[in-house]
Amino acid sequence: xxxELPKYRMNCTLTFGDVYGQIIVWLIVxxxxxxxxxxxxxxxxxxxAFLTLGIVLVISLPFLVFAFVTTLLNxxxxxxxxxxxSAPRFSLERPSESTPKPSASPx
Numbered sequence: 001x002x003x004e005l006p007k008y009r010m011n012c013t014l015t016f017g018d019v020y021g022q023i024i025v026w027l028i029v030x031x032x033x034x035x036x037x038x039x040x041x042x043x044x045x046x047x048x049a050f051l052t053l054g055i056v057l058v059i060s061l062p063f064l065v066f067a068f069v070t071t072l073l074n075x076x077x078x079x080x081x082x083x084x085x086s087a088p089r090f091s092l093e094r095p096s097e098s099t100p101k102p103s104a105s106p107x
Contacts, residue, residue: 007081014075022067029060 033056037049 008078009081011077011079012072012075013077014072018071018075019068022064022071026060026064029056033057033060 033053036056037053040052041049
């Protein structure tokens with residue numbers, strides 16, 4: 001029994017408030033990129049406008065994913081289970097009664 005691995009329970013405490021600020025910051029970045037695209041939009045600079053928007057999105061998306069993943073991993077905790085919690089308590093036997101009931105005798 002000493003060679004058994006200890007059992008753990010995974011508990012995730014992530015809430016929407018943990019990532020709310022990250023979403024707001026990324027939305028601000030997106031709106032600034034769209035404003036920049038509209039600012040340099042003209043008939044001769046359309047490729048540069050699309051390129052600016054694409055670069056901002058491609059560069060900012062990995063940072064957003066990294067922030068989400070690290071926040072999620074920081075909110076996961078493993079709690080060791082006690083010996084009586086880890087062992088399942090299933091039994092096929094009926095629970096014994098402390099006082100036996102008198103049986104009805106046919107008369």
